[in-house]
Amino acid sequence: MKHIFQTLVLFFLLPVIISQAQDSTKTFFSSSRSITYSLHYGFINAGTLECRSDTNMHFVEGYKCYKMEVLGQTSGAAASFAKIHDKWITYIDRKTGLPIKFIRELQENKYVKEELTEFDRQNNIALVSTKTNDAEYSVTSHVISAKAHDMVSAYLALNAAPLDTMKLNQTLQFDVFLEDSTYSFQIKFLGKESINTVYGKKEAYKLSPLMPENSVFSKEEDIVCWISADKDKIPLKVRAKIAIGSIEMELDRYSGY
Secondary structure, three states: OHHHHHHHHHHHHOOOOOOOOHHHHHHHOOOOEEEEEEEEEOOEEEEEEEEEEOOOOEEEOOEEEEEEEEEEEEOHHHHHOOOEEEEEEEEEEOOOOOEEEEEEEEEEOOEEEEEEEEEEOOOOEEEEEEEOOOOOEEEEEEEOOOOOEOOOHHHHHHHOOOHHHOOOOOEEEEEEEEOOEEEEEEEEEEEEEEEEEOOEEEEEEEEEEEOOOOOOOOOOOOEEEEEEOOOOOOEEEEEEEEOOEEEEEEEEEEEOO
């Protein structure tokens, strides 16, 4: 359950990623924003996901940064067998739109992980500090691409992506650094479609990440995302087919857009 949850979070927040525009980043943080989603497995309410930001300026390693955080947890019947309470926090350089610091705090049943990733943009290196006990951390160094994002900062590229000019089956590629590796993903554009939401029927861009075969997702278009076809490009819905059925995340509410 925890691997499926984190995979959905990753691909729901990163439906597209191209070169991030500075103006787009400043526009996004011009107001405090919040988006909440619900996770469903069939008729079961399985969890919630909240993404939020504010207008405050944060100083990190000499950089002026914006902050965004994502909170994900199981709820209802799902919480009885998979108690998940995860937090992801990113600090983003206001000039480049790229992350300077990324924090993961995972609590998944008995599994606990605290991890800090610091991005050295001058040398294209990521320093990863992982908590091993109450007082100690293990530190590793990894080479990254010049425009590598973390799994939250790439969310901002929604406002910069040229979805309105993409052609059917055209793909975009992006890099995301996580834990100890840089992952290159591709996103396929599947056209436009009207879908029902809590805010009524919305016109949406339909996208699908192209993933390598694995034990959870094995085919193209096993994961499909719908992004509002307007200036805000809000993620509206994701559907993931898995071996034991399908899981959906749907928009509950948003503010600040």
